[in-house]
Amino acid sequence: MGHLHSGVLADVLARYARLRRNGWSTEAKGLTQPLFTTGTDEHGMKIQRVAEAQQVTPQALCDRVSERFRQQLRAQGHIYLGEHEGWYAVSDEAFYPASQVRAVQQGTETVHESIETGQRVEWTREINYKFRLSHFREPLIAWLTQCPDAIQPRSMHERILAEIQAGLSDLSISRPRQRLYWGIPVPDDEAHTMYVWVDALINYLTALGYPHQAGPPGWPADVHVVGKDIVRFHAIYWPALLMAAGLPLPRTIVAHAHWTVNKAKMSKSKGNSVNPFEAIDTYGLDTIRYYLMRIGGNIGTDADYAPARLEEHKRKYLQGQLGNLLSRILAPKIQARLAPGKQGMLEQPAWTEAEAALLRARDALPTTFDRHMEQLELSKAMQAAFQALALANELVQHTAPWSVEASTEASCRMP
Structure with missing residues (x-):
């Protein structure tokens, strides 16, 4: 459900951007239509056909594209071989500091x-390739x-900034x-395989x-939508990797909260x-989309998936x-009264207070x-619409207005 939440949130923001034709417009980004990406897409027919054409x-095509990004980091001195130890969570594919x-x-x-994340960690010591993340502490602080x-919400921005500081x-x-x-072998060293997140993150570019295309159309992203459990990868590691490669950073990273089930953590x-x-x-589908945004639209607060509440909202x-x-309002009787040549809207009606209130809203x-x-207060936006x-x-x-006894004037007032 959390993965669906991310996708729907991104889709809603994209639809809003197309509706408003504002700074998020895909046309302004050099794209003819919105583009949604997820995963690495290494098994698709598109990849197969491109590989056949070349x-x-x-596998060779994917490895080549993936390695060019990493070779660029290595050529600029950002990667070295060294010993690493720390608390590692297999399920999260991540090392965590002691704090x-x-x-x-x-x-x-x-x-x-x-x-x-609540996932079990193990103390791990090994020799592997490392990215000089520490060299980007000051640039990351300056950026934030x-x-x-x-980074949205503001609380997440402050948390990430404090972690970097x-x-x-x-x-x-x-x-x-x-x-x-x-895994994909490390270039020139098949004794090592690449860390999955390095491969996953560059999907946004590839x-x-x-x-x-060094400056591909559509980049930098206006909005990165991620779950709060992977915000570190997107708000620390990814920006640092982009800086190292000399590429612009995303304009906004939206880290939405998680879902619980009847107030219990989903697991x-x-x-x-x-x-x-x-x-x-x-x-x-429409009901689920509505519920995800109405209840989960407050991105800074965990939302509860409760079937009884979902039924109530529906x-x-x-x-x-x-x-x-x-x-x-779409009933044939009402539409007939508003049809051309029939009794239509009054040109300058004397609105009642209830009618004036609706017009103000x-x-x-x-x-x-x-x-x-x-x-990015999607829940509040929906509440405003439903209040009207x-x-x-x-x-x-x-x-x-459907009533036979209703006056012509009352029947025809459709604010």
């Missing part, structure tokens, strides 16, 4: 886990200080092949044509994870407000909605 295997690890008691055994909106250790970017045999081990495909089959807001209003809605969207819908429903309910 008379190489798909991000806590000891917990599991029966008679004391184990350690990541404070951020000069760009207060670079506390000091950065160099980043391990490979694993010994004897320990991790599945999907746009890098390295064949596969607990058996309370929500299958998004089953949820869509049960409630419908009944009260989607059916009771939006659906009910549409069915009423209508006039204020675009500005209010835009302000919330620009501030509620006023419209109240007015229609009061005037009852």
